[in-house]
Amino acid sequence: MTIAELRTRFQDPTPAELQLIARYGELPEDGRRARAFDAFAQSGLPHRRLEQWKWSDFRQSIQSIEASSAQSGPRMAPPANAIVLRFDGRSWDVPDGLPDGFRVFEKDTAQALGNAEQLPMAALTASQTGQPKTCDILQIEVSSSQEQPIFLDFAGAGREMAFARIAFVVRPGARVDVIEQHSGGAGLSAMLVEFGLQKGASASRTLLQSGGHQEATAITGLVSLDEDSEFQQTALAFGAKVARIETRVWYSGPNAAAFLNAAYLPADGKHVDFTSHVWHGAESCTTRQLTKGAVPDGGRGVFQGKFHVPRSVGQHTDADMQHQALLLENGAEVFAKPELEIYADDVECAHGNTSGQLDESALFYMRQRGIPVAEARAMLTEAFIAEALETAHPDVLQTLLDASRDFLRGSGE
Template identity: 55%
Template sequence: MTTTALKNPSEAERQLTDLFSQQKPEASQKAAFEAFTRSGLPHRRMEQWKWTDVRQAVSRLATVDTAADTSIELPSDAIELRFDGSAWTIPDKLSEGLKIFAKSGGHDFAQADALPLGALASSMTGHSGEDMLMIEVSAKVDQPLVLTYHGGGAAAFSRVVFVVRKDCHLDLFEHYSGGAGFSAFLAEFGLAENASVDRTVLQESSREEVTAITTTAHLDAKATFKQTALSFGGKLCRMETRLEHQGEGAEATLNGAYLVASGFHTDFTTHVTHGAESCVTSQLTKGAVADGGRGVFQGKFLVPRTVGQFTDAEMQHQALLLENGAEIFAKPELEIYADDVECEHGNTSGQLDDDALFYMQQRGIPKPEARALLTEAFIAEALGDALKGVRDQLIEATRRFLRNQGSN
């Protein structure tokens, strides 16, 4: 494999090509890497990446000395899988109905052309037999499944494929806490008829780290996918979700919140296709950005003609600029071809209510504390559907950020 498919490759792209050439890829892995090389690391001249320039942020692959605060208490009954940047640690004992396989070899990634960093993660995993996971849920799993990611070195890649069988349910918590200079993670969900997944994601990293978390989800009839994500960003962080309703009556909830301090960048991008009748999507994203930080929201609902009839979809993005110098970029979109639908979207950004701040100060609450309390209440709405065992900790992480950084 050479860099001939890349036009004027950067140092990081040359290093990635060298990493790939050291493997013995199968056809699907070669196809995924070729899809990545058609665009290379995403950059601002690509419409969907114009506010999140990965090529500029990753000039070369290098280790980092700093790391995010990774302290979080997991649910006492959780089944934990740990990823250290190259391999998974899987417990010996699993719940009935839960099967986990460390898979070697290729596994097709159908959306490689649309998701370049997902294609990169797909091409870089499955070579050792320990870095690609297949997780099958064939019954209702009573214990929450926890995936913790903390990788070291210059680069880390992971791919996890979830197969949730008919009438089965999974509670899932994923904690991404950095550790590598550049990380690309791919999570794929396939939900059969009447299956359900309740997913909570926490992302943390340092000002030196670039992280991409790409998610795809395909929902059959009456399947339910609920996702709640909290991101603190990094030098650059992209959390991208592509979901497709493939069966009648499927439902999706995609909620998220981002809190961005000076020198941090986070990007929430979603694309939902209503490819079946009578499907429901609800999306609420809230953000708060301090001076020197950047928050990005891009959301799109696509409703095709005929198959998308009777769609019910709502998208809301609301953000606070905590200080002068904060940046927020937002692009909500509806692309509707069906004529019997209910779809709406909204986008607002502004500052905290001066009257509310004044009211709280008049009652003896210092201004920084008042700002933190109001911002916490604003953000908390988007986290209300998080898993019970970690919801309070997400709120506490939000509170800690606001006290220590966001409201200075």
């Protein structure tokens, strides 16, 4: 199909969308790739007229995609015993000598994506990955519990665009710990990370995101949970010009559980969007979600969370969603939209949403004991944020706390 024919699928394409069309046109034809690109073309780059994207307008933010100069923000060092997989904006680097029960398959053709119409940035990633002579898609099979954490280092390496996809299949009873570092480095980065947890399997995911003031980042996580499985996610985000971290969880078997914790700290000119959708498609499943944010003047934080509990299969659901934000200065922006969509009648579901300022009484108490006001504010905010990071992988927890502390004391930017 010619570039001119591809352009007709978009309504008044922007320069950035024209660049994506041109890149797609250079890739091998593939039915799965075409279906993903068609799903992306239905909306193009997400924009404010889409309800789920009204506060994170990628189309307006990236009129043209330009190479980024360098990575920015805090970084994590891989734990000493980690299995390190690095993505340089084009290909994965997979080490030799992998442990038993851990197999990596490199894919050089496009892979199908379910529900692509609901996931425009994930659909874009699916359409732009799976290239011959490169390695931008990995499938990892975990057949036995791993003592070594898996460290994924996503970097754009000064490119205009970076697209990567990785899928974990965790076999019954197995466990894996995944640590992700998303440090920007491309004008547009779109990453898709998938977890399929089979009966009795468990996985933990710890994520650190940072990006430059001219970068756009989309990180989509898709999680499927079978009977008795457990998934735990902890994320700390510093944002970019526009950044969205989206997590979708589907329960396909009973007695499964998911714990979703996150914290956001966007500086002046930075934007962070945490969006999640949990589908309780099986009985007696448990979800706990805690998201906290602290936003200074010029920063923007977004939280959108939804629990969907169907009538027939969602009975005995136990779910709780909490979002709490601090507006540290005038000019800070926080937008929140927690939702419960419940059709079952035997459930325990709750949600809460608060935004405000630091407790003046606590500040006064600390100042009375000789603590300078700036330090007192930083200490209170640090304690507030730290609660959401307690479930991070122990090998990088201190790094996340240090990154938060540096930001709050003015040395993180």
